[in-house]
Amino acid sequence: MQSDSPAPMRAIFAGLCASLVGIGLARFAYTPLIPPLIEAKWFAADDVLFLSAANLVGYLAGALAGRPLAQRLSARLTLQLMMALASLTFFACAIPVSVSWFFVWRFLSGLSGGIIMVLAATSILPHVPPQRRGMASGMIFLGVGLGIAGSGTVLPQLLSMGLTQTWIGLGAMALALTVMSWTWWPHPLPAAPGAAAAAPPPNGHAGALRLLYLQYALSAVGLVPMMIFIVDFIARGLGWGAHDAALFWVLYGLGAVIGPMLYGTMADRLGVHATSVLSLLGQGAAIAVLITSRQHFALALATFVLGTFPPGIVPVYLGKISQAVQGNAAAHSAAWSRSTTIFALMQALAGYGSSWLLSASNGNHRLLFTLAAGALLLCMLADLITPRRESATTK
Template sequence: MRTSSAALASPSTGIWLPIFAGLCASLVSIGLARFAYTPLIPPLIQAHWFSPGDVVYLGAANLVGYLIGALLGRPMARRLSHKNALRLMMLAVTAAFFACAFPVSVAWYFAWRLLSGIAGGAIMVLVAATVLPHVPAARRGLASGAIFLGIGLGIAGSGTLVPPLLSLGLEATWLGLGVLSLVLTGLSWFGWPQDLPQAAVSVKHDPQKAPMPRAVHQLFAQYAFMAAGLVPAMVFLVDYVARGLKAGAHVGALVWVMYGLGAIIGPVTYGFLADHLGARKSIRWVLAVQATALVLLATAHSFLALALLAVVIGSFPPGIVPLALARVHELVPNHHGQQVAWSRATVSFATFQAVAGFAYSALFNATGGHHGLLFLISAGAIVVALLVDYVPSIASYVSKD
């Protein structure tokens, strides 16, 4: 099946079919592959599949893979085409779900969690660059939010699907996630658009050699510290509620559902803010709110407080993606320059996320499972991201004097 660019430009099905494919890709590769692991941490420990320390490091393996995938995404697309690379990565995630149903060894699990992370990183680099050029400029903000809404749907889906699947056992849970991933991969298979001819031209001109504005490098730094700030809640929230506060797995799952609700709200809300306030001002407001929420999470004990904070914090991981992408589009007018800038931003994000994942894991084990300390450190990382935004302005003001 071959779909022309003209067909993709038609308002009836041409716009929404690739957007739906992008949503499926972000849902499978990030929403499920990464976030479904969080509510599985307590059961994996309780079922003695792995030790608490191993389970945490296996979660970090996905973050390392994400970095590798972010680096390999563009070269892979040049060799295979964007749509074939995206299809291959979705199949890799599906295979990883099925493989994780069998706890052969820590190394086996690490390899498959790593592979799922590689797929997630590659898809994050490629999905917007593949879909958005086929969407009219007036609808690209909505399209971006819809694509990354898949992350939120995956988080919410993991919170609602995993508990009933766990009643059938851990093996059935992983197999069920694999079946869902396979179905979504099939539904998206023919939705991907053809690569634009300009993509080949951009390689010859090598836009990576073009200098980036200073503000873009500032965004890279901000995005990196955002990544470091979102890891603890993303990985440890359910374990904090279930084991740290001794509220049990059921309450932990409920809090994770609220986190998923926030993840659904995030992309749309943050996109709305970017449209009305501008991406830069929106980033400042979002970072201030997130830092406050993480400090409160470290001291919260009541279910109501935890649920409300989970909604706010859950909006952050998927919400900052379209927000950062909107900032790239503000700063870099050229489409191919935007692709390069977004790829580098994703690599920056993935690098700090991977380093933070292992650092938090090591600190968690060294402190005997001190969740609150991790949340406070993550709040500090968010504050640094906020301050980075003001440093160039201060430097420019001083230089004028």
Template sequence: MTTPSAALDSAPTGIWLPIFAGLCASLVSIGLARFAYTPLIPSLIEAHWFSANDVVYLGAANLVGYLIGRPMAHRLTNKNALRLMMLVVTGAFFACAFPLSVTWYFAWRLLSGIAGGAIMVLVAATVLPHVPAARKGLASGAIFLGIGLGIAGSGTLVPPLLSLGLQATWLGLGALSLVLTGLSWFGWPQETVHVTASAAPDEPTPPAVLQLFAQYAFMAAGLVPAMVFLVDYVARGLGAGARVGALVWVMYGLGAIIGPVSYGFLADHLGARRSIRLVLLVQAIALGLLAISHTFMALALLAVIIGSFPPGIVPLALARVHELVPNPHRQQLAWSRATVSFATFQALAGFSYTALFNASGGHHTVLFLISAGAILVALMLDFTPWGKDDAKGLNS
């Protein structure tokens, strides 16, 4: 019987259509649905659609939905679920063109996050089983490149769309999402791996995997401030204006494009664990410098480095799961649990940072210093004695 990997070796182009579909899914559900909101924050406030406090909390609604969407993914079949979730995100874009109320907006941002959470669980489990082992890091980087493209696209598309008005901006994002959903519709592979309770019964989780869960959680807490507040920090905090804020966000997007494939390449050549250590050290330094940098050149350079992290860490963490857990069924189970820890801390961090931001009277630098501390905690966890590469409990 021909395995998916063997089939790919004999027909190397066969995997690129599913990878493209995965890229479209991550672009729509995370790259645009989450990150296009960030450059819109100053305009939403200035246009008086919502108050400054409400706008920031509406951004956190997407993070909460992301957490809810993770467990929901296991109740759906992969291919149809991915199609449905992309349609939900598209509908949310169109709905946000009409600021009927805070509740209306919160509900649609929440639904958008739920769809994004489900997609992030399902997309890797749907595509990667069809990829040869030696190419998994690069393939996962290509899939999650969609996040980076969405970030970069939000920085380049949102400013010209805003010249047409906020409503036109949301409608334009919805139209782009609809096109990408259509392009990916027939790209999903027919055979998918889906974890069920019978295929993957609960077993004790070994220390090395628990260590990864904890690291991934603190990574999530560390990436939120720049992800949510960077444009507002430059535009209003430093008084540089929306145009300079958008330029810095474009540089963040450039880093986000570079991150997934380069981090996946690192995982394939250095190993996931060594790559994670290197990336965390660089990120902690960059976030610390962000809190004290004020020139455009410094901010642009730091934005590239920091922007590589949110989409780049996904293929790295996934590669670490594959190092620790050889069994494919248990890989999906471990990956799902890792992303639940990520989503939980991301949602908690979103509301915590928002509350701290409002309580401090809009003081951005404190948030960046706290995020640097969270990244350092993730790095230190890798040197704990319970972090040995022993995952017997998930390999059987």
């Protein structure tokens, strides 16, 4: 059978490389670079924080531009060019010309990440047997987790050589992954005879898609406070210092490496809705520990569990959308593009809102974590209600 040939695995590996370059490294490697950028006086502290928003703005633009660009150039060529662009941005950031120069290149790094998020999985999954698509989605977005983990392990080694060398080192890694995976992107499958390429999902599932968009937005709101402030909570909120905070960030990164494959495999075996409910229950329990405990082991375990969620939910929502559109590839691509745009927008709003609330509450991290838990609880309630509605409509 064609799908059992090595070609799908090469395509999955290309997707992993793309998510690692465009999201894992381009977004998450910047966070641990903020203090060195300030200490080296490349930019003022306010400018460095301003530049961190450039990637999020670019990511939102990429989520909007991905499908139109793929329709003009083909998804394969677009993905190849975006990996090359993301690689170039690292080399450009090795030269601290000005704040404007840095903003443009950080924006372009976010743009490439948004386009990769929209196109990578939907270009690869049609080449994978349906019963293995959860696992395949997990492998594709494993790159995001590897980037988070690498930001806490590899970057300190690069920083010991200097900031310029660090940016060049990141660029060299990204370029190597781009070259390695260049020819492994799949060509589009021919359209089925008589199939309408842009057919919308069945009318009965429009409501299901709207509910999925709402859930994905709530997921973005629910994961942002921990993703942004877990290190600050450990270092300043608990008073444990920067060393412990760095160790906890590594644990968060290890969870991010495990999450995509874990949730993807669970989705294949248990179904996407059951996996979603279980993952949200796990997140709720972890946040409860974060709010109430001061024991190192309990907080370390909670941090690891929280790390599984940001990249881990991606294969789950891909599977949910696939069910909602009943295998319609064009509708799946459109719905995933919309989901990514909504997620990017809510992630940016939640990031700025959390920063404001943390300042307004005099550094009350637990308030942020409680609000995050509330968003995830609403998300889980929607999951619990949805199957009943579906079964009711089919009787």
